[in-house]
């Protein structure tokens with residue numbers, strides 16, 4: 137364990153950020169790492185609890201007390217071995233995870249006193265990259281199975297599934313319709329939260345391990361089917377708005393060429409706001425704006441994409457319009473992380489004012505023990521990094537319990553005003569009469585969450601869906617179609633990177649078992665073969681049980 141009684145002697149030091157007024161003017165990451173000695177001290181605070189609630193809090197079941205202790209003992213190389221035992225991409229979670237592990241840490245019973253788990257995780261993996269300890273780990277030649285898997289979508293779920301499957305000896309092709317891999321970690325989350333060279337480094341590792349990466353290739357006919365079966369409502373043509381590259385691979389071709397298919401296409405259909413004036417120019421989905429900003433940053437600072445970026449509707453090349461916040465009054469509708477990332481970008485573009493609106497009431501300042509007691513994730517107020525920046529720059533404002541009733545234009549088809557009112561405090565959060573007011577807005581970004589995955593490909597694959605339109609797992613990660621599996625947001629709905637990585641890993645386990653079954657059954661009479669398959673255990677759901685990789689003593 138860490139230092140005996142360390143938590144009584146050493147104060148928690150949270151993750152430091154660069155000064156808001158400095159970072160708001162560039163696109164570099166805003167996290168700063170603490171010096172090694174300070175991190176070792178923070179690791180010493182861990183009590184190595186008999187029941188480590190942090191394990192349960194972490195969707196990956198990370199072996200947290202083990203690597204806290206290894207850091208305290210200055211055994212960084214062993215610490216990365218432990219970390220990689222449960223997490224393929226700790227540099228993503230170390231930068232981007234909201235850290236449910238810290239909320240569940242036993243020290244968090246005293247609010248804001250948890251071990252700084254996320255910071256230690258990030259320091260371990262960043263040091264491992266610097267020291268050259270992270271290398272490609274292709275399977276040994278005698279482990280090659282000769283079987284092949286197509287993974288559709290290269291977000292954290294698809295990348296984790298591809299890496300696990302390749303390391304198990306299967307041939308893996310990773311299909312990605314965007315011009316570069318990484319999913320939302322590449323084109324949703326801004327560079328100031330994660331620089332894209334960090335994502336690309338892992339993509340390169342995958343390729344060096346033998347994963348065939350096909351960027352700029354969309355699987356399926358491209359029909360989004362957003363209002364189709366599965367009951368998912370949506371109005372925009374997301375595939376069109378996000379920019380689909382020219383090349384396509386049909387579902388039939390995939391089924392013919394591969395022994396198994398993994399759906400990891402994310403949950404990309406945005407929730408719309410069908411109020412009068414929605415059709416005005418200047419009202420956009422948040423993701424369209426974020427994609428454009430991330431592409432712009434990639435163009436300016438790199439890394440270059442694998443294939444040329446597709447022409448983006450809304451860009452000057454396609455229809456003479458660019459979604460820009462520069463010099464404008466910007467209103468972001470939606471108080472979550474996507475909204476915060478819009479605020480951060482709008483600020484860096486030089487918006488005149490930025491207002492972020494939320495329909496729900498403002499959460500309490502402290503953990504409400506009657507509603508979300510420890511070790512649950514506390515529903516409490518958190519000032520986002522972006523709103524902090526915008527407020528310090530004197531252009532940001534955040535408001536809760538606000539219903540948007542309509543948009544009105546400037547007479548030339550462009551949005552000019554938002555009509556809002558105080559919202560009732562309970563569903564359906566209707567507008568309270570007599571509280572109406574207006575806000576100036578030349579750019580409105582809709583960041584109200586996502587209603588589900590694009591339905592077209594799922595229909596073409598013929599998989600069953602749950603009532604929300606997500607891929608239904610009839611057994612964990614296993615769809616209703618033989619040989620087709622699903623992981624990440626496409627299966628569980630829009631969620632977190634840590635869940636996507638976990639799902640990719642667990643899904644790969646199910647695919648591997650399925651393929652082992654196919655190998656075992658080859659040449660068997662059909663009824664015997666089916667019996668063997670039916671006996672396979674159902675696999676894991678939720679945090680996995682781990683076998684410690686055996687860190688040497690000393």
Ligand SMILES: Cc1cc2nc3c(=O)[nH]c(=O)nc-3n(C[C@H](O)[C@H](O)[C@H](O)COP(=O)(O)OP(=O)(O)OC[C@H]3O[C@@H](n4cnc5c(N)ncnc54)[C@H](O)[C@@H]3O)c2cc1C
Pocket residue numbers: 232233234288289290291292293294311312313314318319320321324325329353354355356400401402403426473474477593623624625626630631632633634636
């Ligand atoms: C703006 C924003 C910010 C976020 N910030 C955070 C954060 O800070 N921390 C956090 O933990 N989570 C965050 N999230 C959530 C997180 O990014 C997602 O939960 C996670 O990326 C889901 O991973 P995934 O692999 O399931 O899907 P995605 O990351 O959505 O990847 C799916 C991939 O599939 C590709 N694809 C789709 N259809 C096809 C097709 N037919 N053919 C080929 N390719 C296809 C897409 O282009 C995409 O690359 C954020 C989400 C958004 C929208």
Ligand code: SF4
Pocket residue numbers: 181182183184185187188189190191200201204240241242243251253
């Ligand atoms: S719950 Fe907190 S103190 Fe206990 S083992 Fe986990 S990180 Fe350490």
